[in-house]
Amino acid sequence: MKTQVSWLPTSLENKTLKVVVFILTLTLILFPIIPLFLNSSIPSALDDRASVRMANKCDIFRGEWVPNPRAPPYTNKTCRTIHENQNCMKLGRPDTGFLHWRWKPDGCELPFFNPNLFLELLSGNSMAFLGDSVARNQMQSLMCLLSRVTDAVDVSPTPNEDSRWWSYPSHNFTLAILWSPFLVKANVGDPVGPTLTGLFNLYLDEPDDNWTSQITKFDYVIVSAGHWFLRPAMYHMSGLLVGCQYCLDPNIPDLTKSYGYKMAFRTTFKTIYNLNGFKGMTFLRTFAPSHFQNGEWNKGGDCVRNIPFRRNETRLDGLNLDLYMTQMEEFRAAEKEANKRGLKFKLLDISEAMQLRPDGHPSHYAHLIDVNISKYSDCVHWCLPGPVDTWNDFLLHTLKVESVSASIPSPSSPSPHHDRTILRMANKCDVFRGEWVPSPRAPYYTNTTCWAIHDHQNCMKFGRPDTDFLKWRWKPDGCDLPIFNPAQFLELVRGKSLAFLGDSVGRNQMQSLMCLLNRVTYGMDVSPTPDDKSTWWLYPTHNFTLANFWSPYLVKAEEADPNGPTLTGLFNLYLDEPDKNWTSQIAEFDYVIVSAGHWFFRPTMYHESGRLVGCHYCLDPNITDLTMYYGYRMAFRTTFKTIYNLKGFKGTTFLRTFAPSHFENGEWNKGGDCVRKRPFMSNETRLDGFNLELYMTQVEEFRAAEREASKRGLKFRLLDTTEAMQMRPDGHPSRYGHPLHVNITTYINDCVHWCLPGPVDTWNEFLLHMLKMERGRPSAFGQLHLRERKMRAQ
Helix, strand or coil, X not given: CCCCCCCCCCCCCCCCHHHHHHHHHHHHHHCCCHHHHCCCCCHHHXXXXXXXCCCCCCCCCCEEEEECCCCCCCCCCCCCCCCHHHCCCCCCCCCCHHHCEEEEECXXXXXXXXXXXXXXXXXXXXXXXXXXXXXXXXXXXXXXXXXXXXXXXXXXXXXXXCCEEEEECCCCXXXXXXXXXXXXXXXXXXXXXXXXXCEEEEEEEEECHHHHXXXXXCCEEEECCCHHHHCCEEEXXXXXXXXXXXXXXXXXXXXXXXXXXXXXXXXXXXXXXXXXXXXXXXXXXXXXXXXXXXXXXXXXXXXXXXXXXXXXXXXXXXXXXXXXXXXXHHHHHHHHHXXXXXXXXXXXXXXXXXXXXXXXXXXXXXXXXXXXXXXXXXXXXXXCCCCCHHHHHHHHHHHHHHXXXXXXXXXXXXXXXXXXXXXXXXXXXXXXXEEEEECXXXXXXXXXXXXXXXXXXXXXXXXXXXXXXXXXXXXECCCCCCCCCHHHHHHHCCCCEEEEEECHHHHHHHHHHHHHHCCCCCCEECCCCCCCCCCEEEECCCCEEEEEEECCCCEEEEEEECCCCCCCCEEEEEEEEECHHHHCCHHHCXXXXXXXXXXXXXXXXXXXXXXEEEEECCCCCCCCECHHHHHHHHHHHHHHHHHHHCCCCCCEEEEECCCCCCCECCCCCCCCECCCCCCCXXXXXXXXXXXXXXXXXXXXXXXXXXXXXXXXXXXEEEECCHHHHHCCHHHCCECCCCCCCCCHHHCCCECCCCCCCCCCHHHHHHHHHHHHHHHCCHHHCHHHHHHHHHHHHC
């Protein structure tokens, strides 16, 4: 079972941190507002921080292994489901360096596995691993990762150790391994065979009953197979012996391993997409290479390397490449057929990543150290914990992408299968899922009719030559989103107050709202302080108060170093202490719109319970880098918890979700710009990389807070702008956020904020729709009908 080491051509290395810091230094001296535009503070993610990730722009399966000082997410002591043969630490493996690597895709980030999120996405669902002991290896990795949250209960219908079923009662989630190493019907023809590993009869056109009788019970099926096909086998088709693989019988054609492998996958995929009653999603987990060196598996071969390969050191070749390409060919053909039947086939393409990990196998630490080590070394399976855990990072990423791109019910109306991530405003129409469609009507205001536009978003004033970006409206799937009606809005909020809590993108929305309301009446500045970042406005005709509370981190924050590692400042964040800028005022408001995002890319020190617990890109080897996602999650958790526990607060809280930036053809500080003149269609782009992770972090914390708030009689609502704004690369100021006579080399193109007027106005159409839904259907507003018709006629 000799394998060869290889993969495909390497790409260029990332630019060095020194170059990045130098450029940051130069630009930050010249432009004081640049820090808000910073979309990258992890050097390995710079390429992704500043661009839209379309479906084919970041392939998470192509990349390198990079050092990761964080400890593994579990150990052999904290996880009880590790099979002895993969329990490398228990059985004496002396090195631990193999645990301290993470997979870094080219151009984006692969987030660490989040067990809470995985269980939420799979709540009420079931998943089966179909294959051999390497498939079981992945399932046990998944169980160990989930054990950080909850343990499983064995509900196996039979005592067969090879096929086990597990239940997670807290989420009504079922996990199973269906043993089928050949995928098709197989039996032992000779227990010895020509290589002493047995000779098997494979019935290549007959699927294995071990899984066909069970598979319709599952929502997700992960198919894999590999190393068993290296054994001698007799191939049968239509009840006839048609050939063999290394049977050494001169009277039987040797059809090679690849033939049996191809036909087994063809039969498996065909059976799945034709199976009566199966509506689930099918994954192909691609072939995982072995790494025997200095001999074959049964002739002293071992895997003694203790660090990963770089891509330029190895590539798929020989048998590994042949098996991989065979799988891919059959998968692509099956994917097309499945699509015709409304079924989804997805790829978990782990082959490149695992080709680079010769250090991740048990070797001779797959058995007790006092056992005679003449027993074969295991360079096929993977240590737990170890690089196989990354397969489940891939899996979770794919599930997240599917969850975001699908049209699904919301947590406010939970399906019987699982809590979804998207709030439905009505059972029949999700206003947040749709397309941008042409709208010949002029914008509802201009920079000459609205005085409230901040110069940095005043694109018309500063000479933006195109106006087509104004001629689009949001069309939800299956319904319409009415154009903003200022008279109706003011009636709904008469005698009430609304606060925007967050950063300058939150202020961007407030200024849009003020411009939309200007068609009816003007607000009066009643700000209690001269701070122009936090302003209050009163609309006397309706006794309506509008305010903006500046709090870019939402929690208590202090600047520790004005320069920091990236010259954008280093901030102390007190993640369990809300920002007093808003906590001292928020109880007075009837509606609060919470948002935050781009400031979290800056280097930060994380404090909890009065002590330093970690950081994000502080570059201090003595402080654990917890990533920006940790700070983002904890800031929202603290904010939501503070709001629903705030004495006297009876209002409605909205989360306005993350609005992606759209830098293309360069990073934010290296010539990146947003030059597109029209929106994307929904099939041209989707959330990925850090945009997806930030969105999912927000929504996960929102769901948890929504449940707690409901117990207290409070309403939490989701203003889910992310998908709509992912499609609007044309809506940013770019270079038209400053006077044209200013030397533009001293300014960074703004692809973070939004032109006014522009697509950000749609956020307030969403908001008005939600306020109407809170009060009843639009038909309930009989007293407003005349005004509506009048406004539409204008």
